[in-house]
Amino acid sequence: xxxxxLFSGSSHHDLSQRVADRLGLELGKVVTKKFSNQETxxxxxxxxxxxxxxxIQSGCGEINDNLMELLIMINACKIASSSRVTAVIxxxxxxxxxKKDKKGSVERWSRAPISAKLVANMLSVAxxxxxxxxxxxxxxxxxxxDIPVDNLYAEPAVLQWIKENILxxxxxxxxxxxxxxxxxxxxxxxxxxxxxxxxxxxRKKANEVxxxxxxxxxxxxxxxxxxxxADTCGTICxxxxxxxxxxxxKVYAILTHGIFSGxxxxxxxxxxFEAVVVTNTIPQEEKMKHCPKIQFIDISMILAEAIRRxxxxxxxxxxxxxxxx
Numbered sequence: 341x342x343x344x345x346l347f348s349g350s351s352h353h354d355l356s357q358r359v360a361d362r363l364g365l366e367l368g369k370v371v372t373k374k375f376s377n378q379e380t381x382x383x384x385x386x387x388x389x390x391x392x393x394x395x396i397q398s399g400c401g402e403i404n405d406n407l408m409e410l411l412i413m414i415n416a417c418k419i420a421s422s423s424r425v426t427a428v429i430x431x432x433x434x435x436x437x438x439k440k441d442k443k444g445s446v447e448r449w450s451r452a453p454i455s456a457k458l459v460a461n462m463l464s465v466a467x468x469x470x471x472x473x474x475x476x477x478x479x480x481x482x483x484x485x486d487i488p489v490d491n492l493y494a495e496p497a498v499l500q501w502i503k504e505n506i507l508x509x510x511x512x513x514x515x516x517x518x519x520x521x522x523x524x525x526x527x528x529x530x531x532x533x534x535x536x537x538x539x540x541x542x543r544k545k546a547n548e549v550x551x552x553x554x555x556x557x558x559x560x561x562x563x564x565x566x567x568x569x570a571d572t573c574g575t576i577c578x579x580x581x582x583x584x585x586x587x588x589x590k591v592y593a594i595l596t597h598g599i600f601s602g603x604x605x606x607x608x609x610x611x612x613f614e615a616v617v618v619t620n621t622i623p624q625e626e627k628m629k630h631c632p633k634i635q636f637i638d639i640s641m642i643l644a645e646a647i648r649r650x651x652x653x654x655x656x657x658x659x660x661x662x663x664x665x
Contacts, residue, residue, distance in 0.1 A: 400431055428472045470487060
């Protein structure tokens with residue numbers, strides 16, 4: 341693949357290396373450091389003049405620092421005369437802040453930010469020509485950009501994992517932990533030719549669920565909870581208890597982005613899961629050491645193929661950005 345350079349940010353070097361290996365490339369030389377006042381410094385260690393540049397940086401860990409590092413890397417490559425700069429962001433930062441918060445008083449609602457739009461603006465101003473991401477929390481975020489955005493889906497990898505690791509998958513039921521994920525679970529259920537259910541939840545406040553109502557029959561079936569992300573895991577752990585009390589024989593959770601902050605690990609360890617499966621859009625090695633229920637699906641092949649097709653001017657959306665309804 342001539343005229344292509346692949347750089348890794350510091351958020352998820354393991355995933356970047358996996359992608360580079362699949363493409364048969366060496367990661368480009370880049371040095372990132374911080375000054376004593378915590379300003380981020382980036383030095384691109386090779387020429388990118390006329391090159392097609394891809395920068396892999398996930399929105400995880402020290403999110404604000406990693407976002408700033410990505411913006412500086414994009415700008416450094418752009419002003420060094422690269423032909424195109426593509427930001428590969430497996431987990432898009434601030435994706436949950438995609439609309440004004442409707443809770444609280446009218447005054448609070450009217451002053452709420454739309455931070456995902458702000459991040460989109462910053463990426464464009466920094467010089468990004470193209471964005472590749474995965475399972476955006478809200479599809480309207482694509483409309484926040486005036487540059488091309490490929491929103492890839494982990495669905496093919498999820499389907500493969502279910503068929504290879506759940507012996508009773510033909511007797512399973514796919515469950516969404518909230519109404520917003522109904523389209524996602526119906527797509528997977530249709531592909532597996534099984535039924536689906538959903539859980540209606542009401543929140544008192546962020547990261548705290550008030551009550552849950554199960555819509556669907558899970559009795560004597562393997563229940564597979566599917567969602568795009570889990571943070572403190574209060575929702576999916578409550579959902580697992582609800583499914584067990586409704587008669588499910590086993591409960592699995594499959595998530596694209598395993599954030600697992602705060603009490604998440606202890607909650608998963610104490611919950612009724614057979615396994616909690618996540619993709620490696622976010623590093624999971626340390627969390628897996630403290631929680632044997634966590635397993636991961638490698639999505640480096642999807643990212644590598646998207647990069648290859650983008651570089652060659654081929655369609656990415658046809659293969660990875662379409663979810664049948």
